[in-house]
Amino acid sequence: xxxxxxxxxxxxxxxxxPDGPVxxxxxxxxxxxxxxxxxxxxxxLARRVLRSERAMVRRLDAAVLAQPALREVLAEPxxxxxxxxxxxxxxxxxxxxxxxxxxxxxxxxxxxxxxxRRRAAMQSLSRAExxxxxxxxxxxxxxxxxxxxxxxxxxxxxxxxxASVLGTSAQDAA
Amino acid sequence: MxxxxxxxxxxxxxxAAVYVYSLLGGxxxxxxxxxxxxDLLAAYEVHRDRRDQLMRLVLEEGGDGTVxxxxxxxxxxxTPALSARQCRAAAKVTExxxxxxYSATVGGTMRGPRLWALEALQDAAVRALTxxxxxVAFPGIPEL
Numbered sequence: 001x002x003x004x005x006x007x008x009x010x011x012x013x014x015x016x017x018p019d020g021p022v023x024x025x026x027x028x029x030x031x032x033x034x035x036x037x038x039x040x041x042x043x044x045l046a047r048r049v050l051r052s053e054r055a056m057v058r059r060l061d062a063a064v065l066a067q068p069a070l071r072e073v074l075a076e077p078x079x080x081x082x083x084x085x086x087x088x089x090x091x092x093x094x095x096x097x098x099x100x101x102x103x104x105x106x107x108x109x110x111x112x113x114x115x116x117r118r119r120a121a122m123q124s125l126s127r128a129e130x131x132x133x134x135x136x137x138x139x140x141x142x143x144x145x146x147x148x149x150x151x152x153x154x155x156x157x158x159x160x161x162x163a164s165v166l167g168t169s170a171q172d173a174a
Numbered sequence: 175m176x177x178x179x180x181x182x183x184x185x186x187x188x189x190a191a192v193y194v195y196s197l198l199g200g201x202x203x204x205x206x207x208x209x210x211x212x213d214l215l216a217a218y219e220v221h222r223d224r225r226d227q228l229m230r231l232v233l234e235e236g237g238d239g240t241v242x243x244x245x246x247x248x249x250x251x252x253t254p255a256l257s258a259r260q261c262r263a264a265a266k267v268t269e270x271x272x273x274x275x276y277s278a279t280v281g282g283t284m285r286g287p288r289l290w291a292l293e294a295l296q297d298a299a300v301r302a303l304t305x306x307x308x309x310v311a312f313p314g315i316p317e318l
Contacts, residue, residue, distance in 0.1 A: 076309060077309075079311075080309065080310070080311040083311040083312075084311060087318070133296065137292050137296070140280060140288070140292055141288060141289055141292060146280075146281040146282055146283075146284075147281055149280050149281055149288065150277050150278070150280050150281030150314075150315065151312070151315065151318075153276075153277060153280040153281075153291070153292050153295050153314070154277055154295070154312040154313055154314050154315045154318070155311075155312065156292065156295075156296060157273065157277075157295045157296045157298075157299035157300075157313040157314060158299070158309065158310065158311055158312060158313055160296040160299055160300050161299050161300055161303060161309040161310070161313065162309060164300045164303060165303065165309055
């Protein structure tokens with residue numbers, strides 16, 4: 001399925017949930033101008049998740065810059081998180097207007113300088129993926145749209161996979 | 175689809191997973207393939223527990239008079255499963271199917287059942303790696 005159709009099915013407005021229409025979205029304003037996006041809690045959630053995913057991409061990129069030897073092993077998680085970002089950008093209204101660099105760090109995954117020791121770097125990234133899985137899981141639990149919850153839950157599972165793979169790689173590097 | 179129907183569908187899938195793992199576990203030598211054998215046993219126990227948990231969730235969701243969906247008399251294995259390699263592949267497919275079922279459950283439920291499905295989805299996604307699966311961007315949603 002193309003990301004654009006995902007954006008349609010995961011739209012954070014006007015998507016029926018399991019108990020019926022749980023998120024009808026804001027109504028147009030009297031003068032016809034677009035309503036405030038922040039009125040829909042799923043829109044705010046999606047924007048937070050997008051910031052968090054972008055922070056994860058930046059963290060992985062920084063790890064490769066610090067240790068070019070990690071480029072190959074980190075190619076997969078970098079590609080996966082970029083796919084998450086791409087989907088979210090298409091699904092979140094106004095996402096292209098968001099600054100690519102998040103001033104508040106975008107959560108734990110954006111914190112800390114990358115380690116120059118391979119094992120330490122892999123361990124740190126594995127922990128970051130675990131944290132990301134928890135963040136995404138909380139978002140999925142809170143989402144009002146069932147379709148959006150499904151996508152966030154899947155992204156959480158993807159980060160859980162990366163945490164496992166990176167954790168195993170760290171052990172192998174010992 | 176109502177939350178009850180989603181949970182019943184997940185339960186039907188769990189019945190199939192329990193059946194498949196009971197067969198696979200009997201086809202792998204514990205002495206020749208101790209790691210795979212242990213992984214299959216662990217997966218069987220996890221899915222058996224999930225089946226029981228889903229039965230409770232179905233009853234809680236449906237209330238009095240609800241009957242949890244019963245298992246079929248038998249199921250087709252997802253892949254041929256004569257060698258250890260084939261059993262591993264069958265287990266991988268079983269986890270991928272489980273992830274798809276849990277993903278649908280996340281989308282079709284709220285509160286407690288959704289939380290349950292989120293945990294099950296993460297576990298199935300990681301367990302698929304144990305059986306030779308590759309990490310993917312959207313576990314449980316292969317159409318993305």
